[in-house]
Amino acid sequence: MQHKKVIELLQSEPSIYEINVKGWVRSYRSNRFIAINDGSTIKNLQCVVDFERFDESLLKRITIGAAISVTGVLIESLGQGQAVEVQVNTIEILGDADTEEVKLTILSPKRHTLEILREQAHLRVRTNTFSAVMRVRSKLSFAIHEYFQNNGFFYVNTPIITGSDAEGAGEMFKVTALDLEKVPKNEDGSINFKEDFFGKETNLTVSGQLEAETFAMALGQVYTFGPTFRAENSNTSRHLAEFWMIEPEVAFNDLAANMDLAEDFIKYVIQYALDNCKDDLEFLQERLAQEDKTKPEAERSGMLLQDKLSFVLENHFKRVSYTEAIDILKECKPNKKKQFKYPIEAWGTDLQSEHERFLVEKHFKCPVILFDYPAKIKAFYMRLNEDKKTVRAMDILFPGIGEIVGGSQREERYDVLKQKIVEMGIDEKELWWYLETRKFGTAVHSGFGLGFERLVLFVTGMSNIRDVIPYPRTPLNAEF
Protein backbone atom coordinates (compact mmCIF):
# COMPACT_ATOMS: atom_id res chain seq x y z
CA MET A 1 0.00 0.00 0.00
CA GLN A 2 1.31 3.39 -0.96
CA HIS A 3 1.87 6.29 1.41
CA LYS A 4 0.51 9.36 -0.37
CA LYS A 5 0.82 13.08 0.22
CA VAL A 6 -2.38 15.08 0.57
CA ILE A 7 -1.49 17.10 -2.53
CA GLU A 8 -1.20 13.92 -4.62
CA LEU A 9 -4.51 12.53 -3.39
CA LEU A 10 -6.38 15.77 -4.04
CA GLN A 11 -5.17 15.64 -7.64
CA SER A 12 -5.95 11.92 -8.04
CA GLU A 13 -8.95 10.20 -9.57
CA PRO A 14 -11.01 7.94 -7.27
CA SER A 15 -9.64 4.41 -7.15
CA ILE A 16 -10.50 1.05 -5.65
CA TYR A 17 -7.03 0.53 -4.23
CA GLU A 18 -6.32 1.23 -0.58
CA ILE A 19 -3.98 4.12 0.19
CA ASN A 20 -2.29 5.46 3.33
CA VAL A 21 -1.96 9.12 4.31
CA LYS A 22 -0.35 10.70 7.36
CA GLY A 23 -0.86 14.18 8.71
CA TRP A 24 -2.14 16.40 11.49
CA VAL A 25 -5.82 16.80 12.35
CA ARG A 26 -7.15 20.26 11.49
CA SER A 27 -10.79 19.61 12.39
CA TYR A 28 -13.09 16.76 13.35
CA ARG A 29 -16.69 17.59 12.64
CA SER A 30 -19.95 15.89 13.24
CA ASN A 31 -18.28 12.79 14.68
CA ARG A 32 -17.58 11.82 11.07
CA PHE A 33 -15.33 14.17 9.10
CA ILE A 34 -11.62 14.45 9.81
CA ALA A 35 -9.76 17.19 7.93
CA ILE A 36 -6.06 16.40 7.83
CA ASN A 37 -3.15 18.45 6.57
CA ASP A 38 0.39 17.25 5.94
CA GLY A 39 1.95 20.50 4.78
CA SER A 40 2.23 19.45 1.15
CA THR A 41 -0.52 21.92 0.26
CA ILE A 42 -2.66 24.48 2.01
CA LYS A 43 -5.67 22.28 1.32
CA ASN A 44 -6.92 19.65 3.73
CA LEU A 45 -7.97 16.12 2.91
CA GLN A 46 -11.37 15.04 4.17
CA CYS A 47 -11.36 11.59 5.73
CA VAL A 48 -14.78 10.10 6.47
CA VAL A 49 -15.22 7.63 9.35
CA ASP A 50 -18.21 5.45 10.04
CA PHE A 51 -18.09 5.86 13.81
CA GLU A 52 -20.02 2.65 14.52
CA ARG A 53 -17.12 0.66 13.11
CA PHE A 54 -14.52 2.20 15.48
CA ASP A 55 -13.77 2.11 19.17
CA GLU A 56 -15.08 5.17 20.96
CA SER A 57 -11.77 5.39 22.84
CA LEU A 58 -9.90 5.65 19.53
CA LEU A 59 -12.24 8.28 18.10
CA LYS A 60 -11.83 10.34 21.29
CA ARG A 61 -8.15 10.66 20.47
CA ILE A 62 -8.80 12.26 17.09
CA THR A 63 -8.32 15.80 18.30
CA ILE A 64 -7.06 18.99 16.69
CA GLY A 65 -3.28 18.90 16.39
CA ALA A 66 -2.92 15.11 16.73
CA ALA A 67 -0.74 13.27 14.21
CA ILE A 68 -2.61 10.38 12.61
CA SER A 69 -2.16 7.73 9.95
CA VAL A 70 -5.21 6.81 7.92
CA THR A 71 -5.75 3.98 5.46
CA GLY A 72 -8.74 3.84 3.22
CA VAL A 73 -10.04 4.23 -0.27
CA LEU A 74 -10.10 7.46 -2.24
CA ILE A 75 -13.68 7.94 -3.44
CA GLU A 76 -15.63 10.66 -5.15
CA SER A 77 -16.88 12.97 -2.40
CA LEU A 78 -20.52 12.57 -1.43
CA GLY A 79 -20.60 16.12 -0.14
CA GLN A 80 -19.99 19.59 -1.55
CA GLY A 81 -16.70 21.43 -1.22
CA GLN A 82 -14.20 18.80 -2.38
CA ALA A 83 -13.88 16.45 -5.32
CA VAL A 84 -12.53 13.44 -3.46
CA GLU A 85 -12.39 12.12 0.09
CA VAL A 86 -11.02 9.09 1.89
CA GLN A 87 -13.40 6.39 3.07
CA VAL A 88 -11.53 5.33 6.19
CA ASN A 89 -10.78 1.67 6.96
CA THR A 90 -8.23 2.03 9.75
CA ILE A 91 -6.92 4.88 11.88
CA GLU A 92 -3.69 4.93 13.88
CA ILE A 93 -2.93 7.73 16.32
CA LEU A 94 0.74 8.54 15.82
CA GLY A 95 0.90 11.38 18.33
CA ASP A 96 -1.84 12.57 20.67
CA ALA A 97 -2.65 16.21 21.32
CA ASP A 98 -4.34 16.84 24.68
CA THR A 99 -7.20 19.26 24.05
CA GLU A 100 -6.82 20.92 27.45
CA GLU A 101 -3.23 21.79 26.56
CA VAL A 102 -3.90 22.54 22.90
CA LYS A 103 -6.46 25.15 23.93
CA LEU A 104 -3.65 27.16 25.56
CA THR A 105 -1.84 27.39 22.21
CA ILE A 106 -2.45 28.90 18.82
CA LEU A 107 -3.46 25.44 17.61
CA SER A 108 -6.87 25.97 19.20
CA PRO A 109 -9.32 26.33 16.33
CA LYS A 110 -10.07 30.02 16.37
CA ARG A 111 -8.70 33.24 14.94
CA HIS A 112 -5.38 34.43 16.39
CA THR A 113 -3.56 37.70 15.93
CA LEU A 114 -0.19 37.70 14.16
CA GLU A 115 1.40 38.99 17.38
CA ILE A 116 0.27 35.92 19.36
CA LEU A 117 1.40 33.64 16.53
CA ARG A 118 4.85 35.25 16.75
CA GLU A 119 5.10 34.29 20.44
CA GLN A 120 4.53 30.64 19.44
CA ALA A 121 6.69 30.60 16.35
CA HIS A 122 7.36 26.87 16.76
CA LEU A 123 3.64 26.20 16.20
CA ARG A 124 2.66 28.99 13.83
CA VAL A 125 3.87 27.15 10.76
CA ARG A 126 0.97 24.75 11.42
CA THR A 127 -1.47 27.53 10.58
CA ASN A 128 -2.76 28.18 7.08
CA THR A 129 -1.25 31.65 6.88
CA PHE A 130 2.26 30.61 7.90
CA SER A 131 2.44 27.40 5.99
CA ALA A 132 1.38 29.38 2.91
CA VAL A 133 4.01 32.06 3.52
CA MET A 134 6.74 29.47 4.11
CA ARG A 135 5.89 27.47 1.00
CA VAL A 136 5.98 30.67 -1.07
CA ARG A 137 9.28 31.62 0.58
CA SER A 138 10.75 28.26 -0.41
CA LYS A 139 9.55 28.57 -4.01
CA LEU A 140 10.92 32.12 -4.29
CA SER A 141 14.24 30.92 -2.97
CA PHE A 142 14.37 28.25 -5.67
CA ALA A 143 13.30 30.74 -8.37
CA ILE A 144 16.19 33.00 -7.42
CA HIS A 145 18.73 30.24 -7.93
CA GLU A 146 17.00 29.17 -11.13
CA TYR A 147 17.07 32.68 -12.60
CA PHE A 148 20.76 33.17 -11.99
CA GLN A 149 21.79 29.64 -12.95
CA ASN A 150 19.81 29.90 -16.21
CA ASN A 151 21.51 33.19 -16.99
CA GLY A 152 25.12 32.14 -16.57
CA PHE A 153 25.70 33.29 -13.00
CA PHE A 154 27.79 31.39 -10.46
CA TYR A 155 26.68 31.02 -6.85
CA VAL A 156 29.35 32.27 -4.42
CA ASN A 157 29.40 31.64 -0.68
CA THR A 158 31.04 34.71 0.77
CA PRO A 159 32.30 34.51 4.38
CA ILE A 160 29.87 34.91 7.25
CA ILE A 161 32.64 35.83 9.66
CA THR A 162 34.44 38.83 8.26
CA GLY A 163 37.59 40.68 9.22
CA SER A 164 36.76 43.89 7.43
CA ASP A 165 34.65 46.59 8.98
CA ALA A 166 34.89 48.80 5.93
CA GLU A 167 31.56 48.33 4.21
CA GLY A 168 29.85 50.75 6.52
CA ALA A 169 26.45 49.18 5.99
CA GLY A 170 25.62 49.26 9.66
CA GLU A 171 26.45 48.23 13.20
CA MET A 172 28.05 44.79 13.38
CA PHE A 173 27.79 41.81 15.70
CA LYS A 174 31.20 41.01 17.16
CA VAL A 175 32.53 37.48 16.86
CA THR A 176 34.96 36.39 19.54
CA ALA A 177 36.28 33.32 21.33
CA LEU A 178 37.76 35.42 24.13
CA ASP A 179 36.65 34.77 27.71
CA LEU A 180 34.38 37.75 28.29
CA GLU A 181 35.02 37.49 32.05
CA LYS A 182 38.72 38.24 31.54
CA VAL A 183 39.35 40.00 28.29
CA PRO A 184 43.07 40.47 27.46
CA LYS A 185 44.02 44.14 27.34
CA ASN A 186 46.77 46.15 25.69
CA GLU A 187 48.83 48.61 27.72
CA ASP A 188 46.57 51.47 26.67
CA GLY A 189 43.51 49.62 27.98
CA SER A 190 42.11 48.58 24.60
CA ILE A 191 41.22 44.96 23.90
CA ASN A 192 44.09 42.81 22.63
CA PHE A 193 42.54 41.01 19.68
CA LYS A 194 45.86 39.38 18.85
CA GLU A 195 44.92 36.82 21.50
CA ASP A 196 41.51 36.19 19.94
CA PHE A 197 40.76 33.20 17.68
CA PHE A 198 41.59 34.92 14.40
CA GLY A 199 44.26 37.17 15.84
CA LYS A 200 42.23 40.18 14.84
CA GLU A 201 38.85 41.77 15.44
CA THR A 202 36.07 39.94 13.58
CA ASN A 203 32.37 40.47 12.95
CA LEU A 204 29.36 38.83 11.33
CA THR A 205 28.96 39.97 7.74
CA VAL A 206 26.75 42.94 6.88
CA SER A 207 27.20 42.30 3.15
CA GLY A 208 29.09 39.94 0.86
CA GLN A 209 29.48 42.60 -1.80
CA LEU A 210 33.18 43.38 -1.53
CA GLU A 211 34.12 39.70 -1.68
CA ALA A 212 31.58 39.10 -4.47
CA GLU A 213 33.24 41.87 -6.48
CA THR A 214 36.54 40.03 -6.41
CA PHE A 215 34.78 36.93 -7.76
CA ALA A 216 33.00 38.90 -10.49
CA MET A 217 36.45 39.97 -11.70
CA ALA A 218 37.18 36.30 -12.42
CA LEU A 219 33.91 34.43 -12.96
CA GLY A 220 32.20 37.35 -14.68
CA GLN A 221 28.71 36.95 -13.28
CA VAL A 222 28.18 35.86 -9.68
CA TYR A 223 25.54 36.07 -6.98
CA THR A 224 25.43 35.48 -3.26
CA PHE A 225 22.38 34.36 -1.32
CA GLY A 226 23.05 34.06 2.36
CA PRO A 227 22.41 35.31 5.87
CA THR A 228 23.32 38.88 6.72
CA PHE A 229 23.57 40.46 10.16
CA ARG A 230 22.98 44.02 11.30
CA ALA A 231 23.20 45.01 14.96
CA GLU A 232 21.14 48.16 14.39
CA ASN A 233 18.55 48.88 17.06
CA SER A 234 15.84 48.97 14.42
CA ASN A 235 12.30 48.39 15.63
CA THR A 236 10.22 48.45 12.47
CA SER A 237 8.10 46.10 10.40
CA ARG A 238 10.79 46.13 7.67
CA HIS A 239 14.01 45.33 9.56
CA LEU A 240 15.58 42.19 10.99
CA ALA A 241 18.90 41.72 12.78
CA GLU A 242 19.40 38.50 10.80
CA PHE A 243 18.05 38.41 7.26
CA TRP A 244 18.81 36.86 3.89
CA MET A 245 20.20 38.91 1.07
CA ILE A 246 20.78 38.26 -2.63
CA GLU A 247 23.75 40.12 -4.11
CA PRO A 248 24.52 39.73 -7.81
CA GLU A 249 27.72 41.29 -9.12
CA VAL A 250 28.48 41.51 -12.85
CA ALA A 251 31.69 42.45 -14.64
CA PHE A 252 31.34 44.90 -17.55
CA ASN A 253 27.80 45.97 -16.51
CA ASP A 254 27.19 49.71 -16.19
CA LEU A 255 24.40 51.21 -14.10
CA ALA A 256 21.78 50.93 -16.88
CA ALA A 257 22.56 47.23 -17.34
CA ASN A 258 22.42 46.84 -13.56
CA MET A 259 18.91 48.30 -13.51
CA ASP A 260 17.87 46.04 -16.40
CA LEU A 261 19.14 43.01 -14.50
CA ALA A 262 17.37 43.96 -11.27
CA GLU A 263 14.06 44.58 -13.01
CA ASP A 264 14.23 41.40 -15.10
CA PHE A 265 15.23 39.36 -12.05
CA ILE A 266 12.45 40.66 -9.82
CA LYS A 267 9.85 40.12 -12.53
CA TYR A 268 11.06 36.58 -13.10
CA VAL A 269 10.73 35.49 -9.49
CA ILE A 270 7.32 37.15 -9.08
CA GLN A 271 6.10 35.41 -12.25
CA TYR A 272 7.48 32.15 -10.85
CA ALA A 273 5.47 32.60 -7.65
CA LEU A 274 2.28 33.34 -9.61
CA ASP A 275 2.84 30.21 -11.71
CA ASN A 276 3.86 27.85 -8.91
CA CYS A 277 2.10 29.02 -5.72
CA LYS A 278 -1.45 29.41 -6.95
CA ASP A 279 -3.30 27.87 -3.98
CA ASP A 280 -1.15 29.61 -1.38
CA LEU A 281 -1.40 32.99 -3.11
CA GLU A 282 -5.17 32.61 -3.42
CA PHE A 283 -5.38 31.97 0.32
CA LEU A 284 -3.06 34.90 1.10
CA GLN A 285 -5.06 37.11 -1.24
CA GLU A 286 -8.27 36.29 0.60
CA ARG A 287 -6.53 36.85 3.94
CA LEU A 288 -5.31 40.26 2.80
CA ALA A 289 -8.74 41.22 1.49
CA GLN A 290 -10.28 40.32 4.86
CA GLU A 291 -7.62 42.32 6.68
CA ASP A 292 -8.21 45.26 4.35
CA LYS A 293 -11.88 45.33 5.31
CA THR A 294 -11.00 46.00 8.94
CA LYS A 295 -8.95 49.05 8.00
CA PRO A 296 -10.21 52.60 7.53
CA GLU A 297 -11.00 53.54 3.92
CA ALA A 298 -7.86 55.63 3.41
CA GLU A 299 -5.45 52.84 4.35
CA ARG A 300 -6.98 50.15 2.15
CA SER A 301 -4.94 48.99 -0.79
CA GLY A 302 -8.03 48.42 -2.92
CA MET A 303 -6.16 45.91 -5.04
CA LEU A 304 -6.11 42.14 -4.84
CA LEU A 305 -2.76 40.52 -4.11
CA GLN A 306 -2.39 38.71 -7.42
CA ASP A 307 -3.45 41.84 -9.32
CA LYS A 308 -0.76 43.76 -7.44
CA LEU A 309 1.82 41.18 -8.51
CA SER A 310 0.62 41.17 -12.11
CA PHE A 311 0.72 44.96 -12.15
CA VAL A 312 4.43 44.88 -11.31
CA LEU A 313 5.03 42.40 -14.14
CA GLU A 314 3.14 44.42 -16.73
CA ASN A 315 4.71 47.80 -16.07
CA HIS A 316 8.21 49.13 -16.59
CA PHE A 317 9.81 50.31 -13.39
CA LYS A 318 9.89 54.10 -13.61
CA ARG A 319 13.51 55.30 -13.75
CA VAL A 320 14.04 58.72 -12.22
CA SER A 321 17.25 60.49 -11.26
CA TYR A 322 17.59 61.83 -7.73
CA THR A 323 17.67 65.37 -9.16
CA GLU A 324 14.41 64.82 -11.08
CA ALA A 325 12.85 63.31 -7.96
CA ILE A 326 13.78 66.36 -5.90
CA ASP A 327 12.19 68.63 -8.55
CA ILE A 328 8.99 66.56 -8.50
CA LEU A 329 8.91 66.59 -4.71
CA LYS A 330 9.59 70.33 -4.50
CA GLU A 331 6.60 71.08 -6.72
CA CYS A 332 4.21 68.48 -5.32
CA LYS A 333 1.06 69.35 -3.40
CA PRO A 334 2.01 67.81 -0.02
CA ASN A 335 5.26 69.78 -0.02
CA LYS A 336 3.59 73.08 -0.91
CA LYS A 337 0.83 72.48 1.59
CA LYS A 338 3.52 71.67 4.18
CA GLN A 339 2.12 68.17 4.74
CA PHE A 340 5.57 66.57 4.82
CA LYS A 341 7.18 66.27 8.22
CA TYR A 342 10.48 66.94 6.46
CA PRO A 343 9.86 69.58 3.77
CA ILE A 344 11.93 69.34 0.58
CA GLU A 345 14.17 72.39 0.45
CA ALA A 346 17.60 71.83 -1.07
CA TRP A 347 19.32 69.35 -3.35
CA GLY A 348 21.65 67.04 -1.49
CA THR A 349 19.70 65.66 1.46
CA ASP A 350 18.54 62.07 1.64
CA LEU A 351 14.91 61.32 0.88
CA GLN A 352 12.71 60.38 3.84
CA SER A 353 10.24 57.47 3.87
CA GLU A 354 7.33 59.84 3.33
CA HIS A 355 8.98 61.20 0.15
CA GLU A 356 9.69 57.74 -1.24
CA ARG A 357 6.14 56.68 -0.45
CA PHE A 358 4.75 59.74 -2.21
CA LEU A 359 6.77 59.01 -5.36
CA VAL A 360 5.85 55.31 -5.49
CA GLU A 361 2.30 55.26 -4.17
CA LYS A 362 0.91 58.64 -5.20
CA HIS A 363 2.93 60.16 -8.05
CA PHE A 364 4.09 57.28 -10.28
CA LYS A 365 1.87 54.55 -8.80
CA CYS A 366 4.36 51.86 -9.81
CA PRO A 367 7.80 50.58 -8.74
CA VAL A 368 10.40 53.34 -9.06
CA ILE A 369 14.16 53.16 -9.62
CA LEU A 370 15.92 56.23 -8.27
CA PHE A 371 19.48 56.71 -9.50
CA ASP A 372 22.42 59.15 -9.52
CA TYR A 373 22.30 60.10 -5.85
CA PRO A 374 24.48 62.80 -4.27
CA ALA A 375 27.91 61.32 -3.53
CA LYS A 376 27.85 62.61 0.03
CA ILE A 377 24.97 60.41 1.18
CA LYS A 378 26.21 57.18 -0.44
CA ALA A 379 28.96 54.61 0.15
CA PHE A 380 32.62 54.98 -0.86
CA TYR A 381 32.62 52.26 -3.53
CA MET A 382 30.01 53.85 -5.80
CA ARG A 383 31.13 55.13 -9.22
CA LEU A 384 31.57 58.93 -9.24
CA ASN A 385 29.84 60.66 -12.15
CA GLU A 386 31.48 63.27 -14.41
CA ASP A 387 29.68 66.04 -12.49
CA LYS A 388 31.74 65.01 -9.42
CA LYS A 389 28.62 65.56 -7.32
CA THR A 390 26.65 62.38 -7.90
CA VAL A 391 27.36 58.65 -7.91
CA ARG A 392 25.94 55.84 -10.01
CA ALA A 393 23.74 54.46 -7.25
CA MET A 394 20.26 53.07 -7.67
CA ASP A 395 17.50 52.18 -5.23
CA ILE A 396 14.37 50.30 -6.24
CA LEU A 397 11.32 51.38 -4.28
CA PHE A 398 8.23 49.21 -3.99
CA PRO A 399 4.76 50.21 -2.78
CA GLY A 400 4.22 49.34 0.86
CA ILE A 401 7.76 48.01 1.27
CA GLY A 402 10.02 50.95 0.50
CA GLU A 403 13.54 50.12 -0.55
CA ILE A 404 13.71 46.54 -1.81
CA VAL A 405 16.97 46.88 -3.76
CA GLY A 406 20.03 49.03 -3.23
CA GLY A 407 22.86 48.89 -5.73
CA SER A 408 25.38 50.75 -7.83
CA GLN A 409 27.98 50.74 -10.53
CA ARG A 410 31.24 50.32 -8.61
CA GLU A 411 34.14 52.76 -8.73
CA GLU A 412 36.64 50.93 -10.93
CA ARG A 413 39.30 53.68 -11.09
CA TYR A 414 42.07 52.99 -8.58
CA ASP A 415 42.98 56.60 -7.86
CA VAL A 416 39.42 57.80 -7.46
CA LEU A 417 38.54 54.85 -5.21
CA LYS A 418 41.63 55.35 -3.06
CA GLN A 419 40.90 59.04 -2.64
CA LYS A 420 37.31 58.27 -1.64
CA ILE A 421 38.53 55.80 0.98
CA VAL A 422 40.85 58.42 2.45
CA GLU A 423 38.18 61.13 2.36
CA MET A 424 35.67 58.96 4.19
CA GLY A 425 38.19 58.13 6.90
CA ILE A 426 38.34 54.41 6.14
CA ASP A 427 41.54 52.49 6.89
CA GLU A 428 42.90 51.61 3.44
CA LYS A 429 45.09 48.88 4.92
CA GLU A 430 41.92 46.95 5.73
CA LEU A 431 40.94 47.09 2.05
CA TRP A 432 44.27 46.29 0.40
CA TRP A 433 42.79 43.24 -1.33
CA TYR A 434 39.75 45.18 -2.54
CA LEU A 435 41.97 47.92 -3.99
CA GLU A 436 44.10 45.33 -5.82
CA THR A 437 41.08 44.38 -7.99
CA ARG A 438 41.41 47.90 -9.40
CA LYS A 439 45.14 47.45 -10.04
CA PHE A 440 45.04 44.18 -11.97
CA GLY A 441 42.73 44.40 -14.98
CA THR A 442 40.11 46.66 -13.50
CA ALA A 443 36.79 46.86 -15.33
CA VAL A 444 33.43 48.54 -15.13
CA HIS A 445 31.16 46.41 -12.97
CA SER A 446 27.91 46.68 -11.07
CA GLY A 447 25.73 44.90 -8.57
CA PHE A 448 22.96 45.24 -6.06
CA GLY A 449 21.56 43.82 -2.85
CA LEU A 450 18.00 42.58 -2.58
CA GLY A 451 16.47 41.91 0.82
CA PHE A 452 14.91 38.47 0.49
CA GLU A 453 12.37 38.96 3.30
CA ARG A 454 11.22 42.24 1.76
CA LEU A 455 10.58 40.36 -1.48
CA VAL A 456 8.64 37.68 0.42
CA LEU A 457 6.67 40.45 2.15
CA PHE A 458 5.64 41.90 -1.18
CA VAL A 459 4.74 38.60 -2.81
CA THR A 460 2.73 37.27 0.15
CA GLY A 461 1.06 40.58 1.01
CA MET A 462 2.10 40.24 4.64
CA SER A 463 2.87 43.50 6.40
CA ASN A 464 5.43 42.65 9.10
CA ILE A 465 8.83 41.25 8.12
CA ARG A 466 8.80 39.14 11.31
CA ASP A 467 6.02 37.10 9.76
CA VAL A 468 7.89 35.97 6.64
CA ILE A 469 10.96 34.38 8.30
CA PRO A 470 10.75 31.20 10.43
CA TYR A 471 12.33 32.60 13.60
CA PRO A 472 12.82 36.36 13.49
CA ARG A 473 15.83 37.93 15.16
CA THR A 474 15.07 41.47 16.30
CA PRO A 475 16.26 43.64 19.21
CA LEU A 476 15.44 41.82 22.49
CA ASN A 477 14.14 38.75 20.68
CA ALA A 478 16.17 35.61 19.97
CA GLU A 479 13.67 33.02 21.31
CA PHE A 480 13.55 29.61 19.60
Place this chain on the structure above:
RNA sequence: UCCUCCUUAGCUCAGUUGGUUAGAGCAUCUGACUGUUAAUCAGAGGGUCCAAAGUUCGAGUCUUUGAGGGGGAGCCA
Protein backbone atom coordinates in the same frame (compact mmCIF):
# COMPACT_ATOMS: atom_id res chain seq x y z
C1' U B 1 17.16 55.26 19.94
C1' C B 2 12.78 58.88 19.51
C1' C B 3 7.25 59.73 19.20
C1' U B 4 2.60 57.40 20.09
C1' C B 5 -0.96 53.76 21.58
C1' C B 6 -1.88 49.25 24.21
C1' U B 7 -1.49 45.35 28.44
C1' U B 8 -8.51 42.57 32.20
C1' A B 9 -10.36 34.46 31.25
C1' G B 10 -6.36 30.26 26.65
C1' C B 11 -7.53 34.28 22.59
C1' U B 12 -10.19 39.05 20.99
C1' C B 13 -12.32 42.71 23.80
C1' A B 14 -16.21 45.52 27.17
C1' G B 15 -15.96 47.39 32.12
C1' U B 16 -20.09 54.01 34.05
C1' U B 17 -17.65 60.51 38.17
C1' G B 18 -13.01 55.34 42.19
C1' G B 19 -17.84 51.49 45.42
C1' U B 20 -20.09 45.51 47.26
C1' U B 21 -20.03 38.92 43.85
C1' A B 22 -15.31 41.86 37.11
C1' G B 23 -18.73 40.54 31.91
C1' A B 24 -19.37 39.01 26.39
C1' G B 25 -17.87 36.33 21.94
C1' C B 26 -14.61 32.55 20.40
C1' A B 27 -11.81 28.32 22.32
C1' U B 28 -12.16 24.05 26.05
C1' C B 29 -15.25 20.35 28.74
C1' U B 30 -20.19 17.49 29.17
C1' G B 31 -24.52 15.99 26.40
C1' A B 32 -27.29 15.60 21.51
C1' C B 33 -26.35 14.74 16.19
C1' U B 34 -24.61 9.41 10.11
C1' G B 35 -23.00 14.49 4.93
C1' U B 36 -20.11 18.34 7.85
C1' U B 37 -17.03 22.61 5.48
C1' A B 38 -14.58 28.17 11.10
C1' A B 39 -20.67 22.29 11.60
C1' U B 40 -24.94 23.22 14.68
C1' C B 41 -27.92 23.11 19.37
C1' A B 42 -28.19 22.84 25.04
C1' G B 43 -25.41 23.23 29.54
C1' A B 44 -20.74 23.78 32.55
C1' G B 45 -15.90 25.18 34.15
C1' G B 46 -12.31 29.04 33.63
C1' G B 47 -9.47 35.65 36.51
C1' U B 48 -2.09 37.23 40.28
C1' C B 49 -7.22 42.91 36.05
C1' C B 50 1.37 43.21 33.18
C1' A B 51 4.84 44.32 37.80
C1' A B 52 6.25 47.38 41.95
C1' A B 53 5.33 51.56 44.85
C1' G B 54 1.89 55.49 46.08
C1' U B 55 -3.01 58.39 46.88
C1' U B 56 -7.70 56.75 49.26
C1' C B 57 -12.28 54.31 54.12
C1' G B 58 -12.13 51.69 49.32
C1' A B 59 -8.18 50.99 43.02
C1' G B 60 -9.38 46.94 37.04
C1' U B 61 -10.34 52.45 37.15
C1' C B 62 -6.16 57.86 39.68
C1' U B 63 -0.37 59.02 40.18
C1' U B 64 4.90 57.52 39.56
C1' U B 65 8.50 54.06 37.94
C1' G B 66 9.59 49.60 35.32
C1' A B 67 8.67 45.45 31.75
C1' G B 68 6.51 43.55 27.27
C1' G B 69 3.93 44.38 22.66
C1' G B 70 1.66 47.25 18.29
C1' G B 71 2.00 51.47 14.87
C1' G B 72 5.09 55.49 13.01
C1' A B 73 10.23 57.67 12.50
C1' G B 74 15.61 57.17 12.07
C1' C B 75 19.36 53.50 10.20
C1' C B 76 18.93 50.24 5.85
C1' A B 77 17.90 45.43 2.45
